[in-house]
Amino acid sequence: MAEPAYTVASDSENTGEEKTSSAFPEIAIGIDIGTSQCSVAVWNGSQVELLKNTRNQKLMRSYVMFRDEIPTGGVSSQLSHEHEILSGAAIFNMKRLIGRVDTDPVVHVSKSLPFLVQTLDIGVRPFIAALVNNVWRSTTPEEVLAIFLVELRAMAELQLKRPIRNVVLTIPVSFSRFQLTRIERACAMAGLHVLRLMPEPTAVALLYAQQQQQTVQDNMGSGSEKLALIFNMGAGYCDVAVTATAGGVSQIKALAGSTIGGEDILQNMMRHLLPNAENLFSSHSVNEIESIGILRIATQDAIHRLSSQTSVQVDVDLGNGVKICKVVDREEFEEVNRNVFEKCESLVKQCLHDAKVDVEDLADVILVGGCSYIPKIHNLVTGICRKEEIYKGMNVLEAAVVGAALEGAVTSGISDPFGSLDLLTIQSTPLGIGIRIEGNQFIPIIPRNTTMPARKELAFTTVRDNQTEALIVVYEGEGHKVEKNHLLGYFKIIGIPPASKGVPEINVCMDIDASNVLRVLAAVALPGAQHPAVPVMEVRMPTVDDGHGWCAEALNRTYGSTMDLVTLQKKI
Amino acid sequence: MAASLGPAHQFLAPKHSHIHHAFLNTGKPVSSCRQRYGVITCCGRKARRSLRLEKNYYELLGVSADSSSREVREAYRKLQKKHHPDVAGQQGHEYTLLLNEAYRVLMRDDLRRDYDASTGRVGTRFRRGCSDIGYSSWKGPVRSHALFVDANACIGCRECVHHASNTFVMDDELGCARVKVQYGDDEQKLEVSAESCPVNCIHWVEREELGLLEFLTQPQPKDGYGVFGGGWERPSNVFMAAKTLSKQLKEQPATTTAATEEETPAQAKARADASMKIKMEKFSRFWKLAELFGLNTWNKK
Numbered sequence: 001m002a003e004p005a006y007t008v009a010s011d012s013e014n015t016g017e018e019k020t021s022s023a024f025p026e027i028a029i030g031i032d033i034g035t036s037q038c039s040v041a042v043w044n045g046s047q048v049e050l051l052k053n054t055r056n057q058k059l060m061r062s063y064v065m066f067r068d069e070i071p072t073g074g075v076s077s078q079l080s081h082e083h084e085i086l087s088g089a090a091i092f093n094m095k096r097l098i099g100r101v102d103t104d105p106v107v108h109v110s111k112s113l114p115f116l117v118q119t120l121d122i123g124v125r126p127f128i129a130a131l132v133n134n135v136w137r138s139t140t141p142e143e144v145l146a147i148f149l150v151e152l153r154a155m156a157e158l159q160l161k162r163p164i165r166n167v168v169l170t171i172p173v174s175f176s177r178f179q180l181t182r183i184e185r186a187c188a189m190a191g192l193h194v195l196r197l198m199p200e201p202t203a204v205a206l207l208y209a210q211q212q213q214q215t216v217q218d219n220m221g222s223g224s225e226k227l228a229l230i231f232n233m234g235a236g237y238c239d240v241a242v243t244a245t246a247g248g249v250s251q252i253k254a255l256a257g258s259t260i261g262g263e264d265i266l267q268n269m270m271r272h273l274l275p276n277a278e279n280l281f282s283s284h285s286v287n288e289i290e291s292i293g294i295l296r297i298a299t300q301d302a303i304h305r306l307s308s309q310t311s312v313q314v315d316v317d318l319g320n321g322v323k324i325c326k327v328v329d330r331e332e333f334e335e336v337n338r339n340v341f342e343k344c345e346s347l348v349k350q351c352l353h354d355a356k357v358d359v360e361d362l363a364d365v366i367l368v369g370g371c372s373y374i375p376k377i378h379n380l381v382t383g384i385c386r387k388e389e390i391y392k393g394m395n396v397l398e399a400a401v402v403g404a405a406l407e408g409a410v411t412s413g414i415s416d417p418f419g420s421l422d423l424l425t426i427q428s429t430p431l432g433i434g435i436r437i438e439g440n441q442f443i444p445i446i447p448r449n450t451t452m453p454a455r456k457e458l459a460f461t462t463v464r465d466n467q468t469e470a471l472i473v474v475y476e477g478e479g480h481k482v483e484k485n486h487l488l489g490y491f492k493i494i495g496i497p498p499a500s501k502g503v504p505e506i507n508v509c510m511d512i513d514a515s516n517v518l519r520v521l522a523a524v525a526l527p528g529a530q531h532p533a534v535p536v537m538e539v540r541m542p543t544v545d546d547g548h549g550w551c552a553e554a555l556n557r558t559y560g561s562t563m564d565l566v567t568l569q570k571k572i
Numbered sequence: 573m574a575a576s577l578g579p580a581h582q583f584l585a586p587k588h589s590h591i592h593h594a595f596l597n598t599g600k601p602v603s604s605c606r607q608r609y610g611v612i613t614c615c616g617r618k619a620r621r622s623l624r625l626e627k628n629y630y631e632l633l634g635v636s637a638d639s640s641s642r643e644v645r646e647a648y649r650k651l652q653k654k655h656h657p658d659v660a661g662q663q664g665h666e667y668t669l670l671l672n673e674a675y676r677v678l679m680r681d682d683l684r685r686d687y688d689a690s691t692g693r694v695g696t697r698f699r700r701g702c703s704d705i706g707y708s709s710w711k712g713p714v715r716s717h718a719l720f721v722d723a724n725a726c727i728g729c730r731e732c733v734h735h736a737s738n739t740f741v742m743d744d745e746l747g748c749a750r751v752k753v754q755y756g757d758d759e760q761k762l763e764v765s766a767e768s769c770p771v772n773c774i775h776w777v778e779r780e781e782l783g784l785l786e787f788l789t790q791p792q793p794k795d796g797y798g799v800f801g802g803g804w805e806r807p808s809n810v811f812m813a814a815k816t817l818s819k820q821l822k823e824q825p826a827t828t829t830a831a832t833e834e835e836t837p838a839q840a841k842a843r844a845d846a847s848m849k850i851k852m853e854k855f856s857r858f859w860k861l862a863e864l865f866g867l868n869t870w871n872k873k
Contacts, residue, residue: 323747
């Protein structure tokens with residue numbers, strides 16, 4: 001793989017339209033792009049198999065090195081030493097950066113990474129660059145991800161001896177729809193077509209459903225419903241799901257997720273070991289980058305050792321006369337990361353609450369992801385769920401990709417004579433979707449944890465007399481105020497028949513199909529009218545592009561409340 | 573939310589997948605959208621109600637009107653496995669939307685009661701088969717025993733509500749307590765509240781009996797004869813009444829128990845017909861309306 005075929009097949013935003021059926025049954029592969037590691041799996045006719053790269057690795061580091069003319073990713077490139085990734089020439093953690101604007105706190109935290117993350121704090125995409133021969137060469141998270149995906153694709157094609165087009169990708173629960181479009185964009189750039197995007201814990205849930213079905217078949221037992229909590233925490237994100245499983249069907253009862261993960265634990269520890277680290281590394285000179293790299297590796301190593309030891313000695317020379325010599329024990333580690341663990345706890349509690357499930361009724365608790373090795377994580381999840389033991393039979397690092405490969409086989413229409421693919425995942429929406437009303441209020445039309453596919457509708461009306469235009473601004477999130485939520489897009493309804501305020505009826509309908517495509521429809525009518533006053537608008541969301549951070553503000557400044565809507569109080 | 577149930581169907585009618593694809597494939601101009609969605613508000617308020625009545629969730633899921641939530645769930649899963657877009661492709665979209673809506677309504681006691689009421693099906697759940705889950709909902713899995721308040725004995729002291737407020741509620745209209753959520757509190761609290769009752773009117777009963785008991789303890793409209801009677805009544809000894817009724821029910825031929833068994837071809841056909849009927853009705857309505865005001869659009873072209 002000296003020269004990966006880096007071809008940008010399509011730069012189109014609308015890649016989802018041909019999502020129907022393919023002419024020949026091609027099995028979609030499952031890809032799990034983790035913040036730190038990534039893997040590929042495929043249904044090989046009798047079971048799911050993880051593909052290995054030329055160095056026999058099933059789990060590959062997620063990074064792209066911009067050292068030579070042709071960038072190389074973690075799939076094919078050979079590292080002489082871990083330090084190389086941290087030399088500034090490699091971009092990693094793209095999953096934490098993709099689809100975020102430069103006012104996002106997650107982007108700000110990433111500024112202490114060895115490569116360059118620059119922010120202007122105005123709501124545009126951050127400037128990201130890799131150090132190549134002492135030059136900061138700019139790139140984007142999408143491009144980095146695409147290069148990486150091309151390598152993965154080439155690897156899979158070589159081994160499966162067929163072209164690969166369809167993929168099922170796992171994603172964090174907390175990704176906004178805008179971020180999903182960025183992932184789809186990266187896939188399109190790599191010539192891949194996204195069949196499904198699965199939140200990571202739901203992929204694990206599907207694997208669990210398969211395992212349960214097999215044990216039921218083996219024991220000839222009853223196929224009664226089993227409730228399970230899945231906690232997945234990797235380097236970048238923490239996700240929780242509650243699934244109800246019976247007969248190979250995994251029904252997602254609730255999802256909860258947040259941008260919190262091993263990376264935060266690592267940063268907290270680095271700050272703990274070297275309190276003024278940010279000031280020391282603010283200018284990203286070559287020496288500084290080297291020091292960051294050394295500190296990062298030492299800290300990572302200490303965290304790993306703290307999973308099995310109760311205290312570790314950190315002894316490292318960062319150069320430039322800065323030396324760290326410290327003993328860190330587990331209590332200290334847990335105290336330093338208290339905010340992370342508290343967030344995890346609240347996610348688990350919230351998910352159980354949303355699922356309306358009592359901890360006593362949980363049949364199993366499943367813990368996956370790299371952070372599940374941390375004793376504190378283990379204890380807090382078992383503590384909340386009042387379970388002595390964690391479900392066995394899940395490979396902590398491979399469960400998600402196996403689930404994605406299963407879904408890939410199911411959606412490709414593959415069936416298995418032994419019933420191993422007699423599976424189905426019934427997904428639900430991780431975030432509420434709604435529109436802006438009365439200035440800055442957010443009203444969800446499809447609430448969180450609605451079973452997909454979903455279609456809901458609400459009626460709205462005008463706020464002024466003879467208002468002929470209305471702005472539909474679509475947001476995603478849970479905040480009562482729109483500022484707290486993600487902007488997905490906006491459009492204007494024109495030609496509302498002149499009438500007193502509160503009279504015209506504006507129906508806004510949202511439709512999400514199984515491949516998670518969101519359509520927003522808006523129709524205007526006067527009460528008692530036989531047909532809509534103007535043609536119905538149908539808009540595929542999200543429509544926002546880069547720099548959407550200030551769109552909402554600009555709309556507000558330009559139009560104020562002149563085109564506002566309120567909910568229509570139904571007269572019964 | 574006020575508009576959660578009814579209005580959701582408005583868009584169902586016009587956006588039938590076949591129609592949708594037909595338009596996409598032929599690449600007709602935007603005006604076709606107008607016809608397509610022209611129907612939306614045409615269905616208006618009046619039509620909405622009839623639309624809801626026509627769509628029989630029970631037939632759609634292939635379960636009897638008195639089926640338990642467990643049966644509904646199993647039927648839902650079985651149908652999902654056949655029709656979910658993951659399996660059936662994009663054409664499964666509309667049908668799955670219907671299934672999701674039916675499941676959502678039938679699985680929630682309050683929504684199901686409203687739905688039953690809107691279709692004039694009140695109480696049918698308790699006519700046949702005694703294994704039903706009654707008026708109280710269950711927190712967590714269904715267990716073998718359940719709590720039941722004998723409303724005749726209850727003096728309305730609120731002692732049980734005080735001790736286990738998540739389980740018991742005071743029915744102010746009837747002046748007695750009743751169980752709202754089975755196992756809404758932990759078992760210790762339940763024991764305390766059962767013992768705290770000064771007239772011992774809180775009983776642990778078999779799950780199978782619960783549905784019947786709760787059904788019978790609700791005041792029933794009494795058949796009136798001539799100028800006499802009418803009004804509401806409930807049996808003075810609800811336990812005896814339950815026994816008698818369940819005996820009567822057993823003597824009736826049990827025809828509905830096969831619902832969870834493997835579907836017979838005839839049943840499958842009946843269900844397919846039901847969903848087909850729903851679809852065809854929508855279809856015809858669509859075309860009728862499209863003709864009504866769509867013709868003008870075509871003539872202009």
